[in-house]
Every structure is written in C-alpha cells, then in structure tokens.
Amino acid sequence: MKRDESGLTLVEVLATLAIFSMVAVIIWSVFFQGFNFSEKAISKNFMLQESNILVTNLKRVHQKLIKYEIKSENCSIKVTDLTTSSQVQEFNHPSICFKILEINNVTGSGPKTIEPNKNANDISLKISVSDKNNSANSITINTFLYRVKGVDYQ
Template identity: 55%
Template structure:
C-alpha cells in the first residue's frame, strides 16, 4: 500500500458538514431575528404616524365643533365621531385603518357628548394603536384635546 495518499476521510467530511450546519443555523437565526425586529420597528413607526394623524384630526374636531360624541367601535377597531357643527348640521367621521386597531379612553371626567365651548372641557385621551396581525405590538399615547382661550374657532 502506498502511504503517501492524500485525501479526506469520511469522518473529516462529516465533521466539516456538522460545523458548517451549526454556523449556518446561527447566522440564519440572527438574520431572521434582525428582520423581525426591523419589521416590528417599521410597524411601530407607522402606528406612531397614524396615531399622530388621528390626534390632529380629533383636535380639529374639538376646536371647530359645537359638540361631538366619540365612540369606540372595538369590533372593527375604529373610532367613530358624531359631530354637531355650529350651524347645527351633523356629520360622522370614522377613523380606521386596514392594518391597525384604534382604541381610546377618556381619562378625565368629561362625558359624551363633549361640548368644547364650556370652561374646563379639555379632553384628556389615551389613544392605543395596535397591529391587527400582532396585537402585542402596540403603542399608547396620552394627549389633550383643547381650545385656546380668546381664539375664535370657525
């Protein structure tokens, strides 16, 4: 027999494949963990933007309406606002999103319907926005709906 033969034994090949598989699984899991974190961060950013838009719209309603009634429709994750304008006309605005669920809680002693003209009728709201796909991915924002004294709102 020739002792100068070079090559790999079956044990060396199996050991190499095992080490390669372990390293590949670790790299793969780190990649997907980073991807999932990135998706959750993107979702939180979108929820923050949608909640800020909702707050802006509710503030406009609070500053321009004679009175309004705000309703939580939890079955389809939307907020409905029934508005009575200064000319006594009424309209309804519905705030919803295809991927997000909106909920609110009035934190102070204001009752529905809200009459913003009365003194001390600033509304303290806690708005919660959650992802419909992952309800644990949510944000909550405490905010005030207010009117500035001395300003003539239209």
C-alpha cells in the same frame, strides 16, 4: 499500501460538515431575528404615523365644533357633531385598529359628550393603536385635545 497517498478521511469530512452546519444555524437565526425585529419596527413606525394623523384630526375637530360626541367601536373612532346631529366623522384604517381607552381619565370607549366652550376646554385621551394582523403589536397614545385661550373658534 503506499504511504504518500493524500485525501480526506471520513472523520474529517463529518467534522467539517458538523462545524459548517453549526455556523449556518447561528447565521440563519441571527438573520431571522433581525428580520422579525425590522418588521416590528416598521409596523410600529407606521402605527405612530397613523396615530399622529388621527390625533391631529381629533384636535382639529375639537377646536372647530361647539358640542360633539366621541366614541370608539369596531376599530374606529366616531365623532358626531351634536349641533347638527347628522354630521359624523369616522376615523379608521384598513390595517390598524383604533380604540379609546380613557376619556378625561375615565376608563371606557364612550360615547362621551364634549362641549369645548364650557369650563373644561382640554380633553385627555388615551388611545390604543394596534395592528389588525398582529394584535400583540400595539402602542398606547396619551394626548390632549385643547383650545387656545383667547381664540374665537366659532
């Protein structure tokens, strides 16, 4: 045998493959953790934007109507104008579920009759907003529907 032969032994090749596979598994898991976190953050941001639109529309309804009924069913929030009894506004989204948890600190999704011109102008709402595809991804919004004093909304 010649003493000046060079090359890799089987043990060296196996050790290199083992180290390489451990590094690859660590990089792979960090990548997917970041990807999952990014997907959840994008979904929560989208739900926040849609809930802000919902709250803005509900405030507009509260300031405009004299007497109305609010309730949530089938992942949507329905507002019925009780002065005309026929005008129903439904707030829903194809990929988001809206549900009223509390109205004026009373648990339940309604129906609740609201008369903003009476003694209590402000209405507190607790709304759950969740992703229809992943119900574990949800947020809760606490908000007030209000009327500015001294303004005639009729």
